[in-house]
Amino acid sequence: MSFIEPILTDEEVERYSRQLLLREIGVKGQEKLKKSSVLVIGAGGLGSPALLYLAGAGVGSIGIIDGDNIDLSNLHRQIIYNTEDIGSSKSEAAAERIKKINPGIDVKPYHNYITMENASLIIQDFDVVINGTDNFSTRYLVNDTCVKLGIPLVDASAVMYEGQVAVYMPNNGCYRCLYPNPPEGKNAPSCSNSGVFGALVGIMGSIQAMEALKVLLNIGHIYDSRLIYFNSLTGNFQTLLRKPNPNCPICSNNISKDLKYAEECDIVENKQPFELDNEVKHYEVKPLELNVLKKDKSSYKVIDIRDRDMFNRGHIEGAILVDETNLPQKIEELKSQYNLIIVCQFGKISKHIQKEYNDIGIKNIWSLDGGIINWERYNLPLVKLDKTYS
Numbered sequence: 387m388s389f390i391e392p393i394l395t396d397e398e399v400e401r402y403s404r405q406l407l408l409r410e411i412g413v414k415g416q417e418k419l420k421k422s423s424v425l426v427i428g429a430g431g432l433g434s435p436a437l438l439y440l441a442g443a444g445v446g447s448i449g450i451i452d453g454d455n456i457d458l459s460n461l462h463r464q465i466i467y468n469t470e471d472i473g474s475s476k477s478e479a480a481a482e483r484i485k486k487i488n489p490g491i492d493v494k495p496y497h498n499y500i501t502m503e504n505a506s507l508i509i510q511d512f513d514v515v516i517n518g519t520d521n522f523s524t525r526y527l528v529n530d531t532c533v534k535l536g537i538p539l540v541d542a543s544a545v546m547y548e549g550q551v552a553v554y555m556p557n558n559g560c561y562r563c564l565y566p567n568p569p570e571g572k573n574a575p576s577c578s579n580s581g582v583f584g585a586l587v588g589i590m591g592s593i594q595a596m597e598a599l600k601v602l603l604n605i606g607h608i609y610d611s612r613l614i615y616f617n618s619l620t621g622n623f624q625t626l627l628r629k630p631n632p633n634c635p636i637c638s639n640n641i642s643k644d645l646k647y648a649e650e651c652d653i654v655e656n657k658q659p660f661e662l663d664n665e666v667k668h669y670e671v672k673p674l675e676l677n678v679l680k681k682d683k684s685s686y687k688v689i690d691i692r693d694r695d696m697f698n699r700g701h702i703e704g705a706i707l708v709d710e711t712n713l714p715q716k717i718e719e720l721k722s723q724y725n726l727i728i729v730c731q732f733g734k735i736s737k738h739i740q741k742e743y744n745d746i747g748i749k750n751i752w753s754l755d756g757g758i759i760n761w762e763r764y765n766l767p768l769v770k771l772d773k774t775y776s
């Protein structure tokens with residue numbers, strides 16, 4: 387009598403029992419998942435729930451690529467990490483976590499970013515790609531590589547209260563069909579400059595895992611040919627039909643030789659926050675100090691360098707709004723008459739600007755320590771021009 391190994395072990399039958407009960411999945415489907423592989427690019431807010439569900443469902447091989455380390459500001463939405471993980475590599479901490487959920491799967495962490503050089507090499511080994519990065523250069527690079535390799539891509543994004551998700555199957559259009567080129571540097575929204583609702587990212591990342599599983603199992607109606615928008619404030623999902631664009635620069639017959647990827651802002655975004663030495667600390671004004679100083683209108687001028695929307699939501703009385711590009715000219719104009727206090731949202735950009743001027747010997751330019759967020763922490767008054775936020 388020959389001995390035949392069962393497709394699933396006893397432990398696997400128990401582990402996946404609630405999934406095996408689903409008619410569309412069953413033992414055959416579970417076997418498919420066990421033999422399949424998914425690459426999650428970016429182990430952040432979207433990648434966290436996606437990875438947890440893929441591991442739980444029993445996807446046999448999971449790749450995680452992320453070159454970042456875990457930061458305290460990640461934890462409100464990147465639910466795969468704990469407070470004690472701060473400072474560790476995201477890809478490695480995420481890999482460790484999902485191995486604990488499901489020790490039977492194979493997990494490959496890549497502590498790296500996706501680049502022109504490594505994209506094809508890494509992506510080619512996987513059946514499905516989930517993109518969970520929030521910068522445009524990576525989004526375009528991942529899209530183009532998946533098109534070239536013929537690998538299904540489950541793409542999503544979430545900023546502030548809105549998210550979108552789409553599945554791009556081979557030969558059925560791509561991200562560039564909708565958005566041929568990245569937005570101009572300064573117009574590109576991102577979580578780090580606009581904020582994001584944590585639970586929203588969780589929903590979008592969970593949808594990505596669900597769609598990837600449907601693609602692997604070949605069940606149901608995947609979000610192919612559709613683009614799903616979700617507004618977490620209104621609670622509405624909206625479905626837009628999409629078609630391949632006959633002029634798409636990457637997936638049509640009119641492939642462009644001049645594909646655009648990175649815009650300035652992506653490169654800046656990946657840099658570490660500005661570090662300052664202690665001697666400059668002197669030029670940082672605390673919120674309570676500024677609240678007193680600003681009353682002397684003939685000696686102090688507050689310059690707010692945030693965008694108009696943020697300025698309208700709440701700014702310091704008497705502050706003037708100055709676009710970063712006009713800032714040098716404005717400073718030149720005012721610095722002989724006033725002590726200037728530069729204000730931004732978190733106090734990092736203003737600190738950097740202050741230091742640049744300090745380095746060339748201009749001493750009457752200060753920065754509001756901790757920015758408007760810090761000002762608000764002391765419950766100091768803000769002038770609000772936009773009633774939506776009152």
Ligand SMILES: [Zn+2]
Pocket residue numbers: 559560561562563564630631634635636637638
């Ligand atoms: Zn396309």
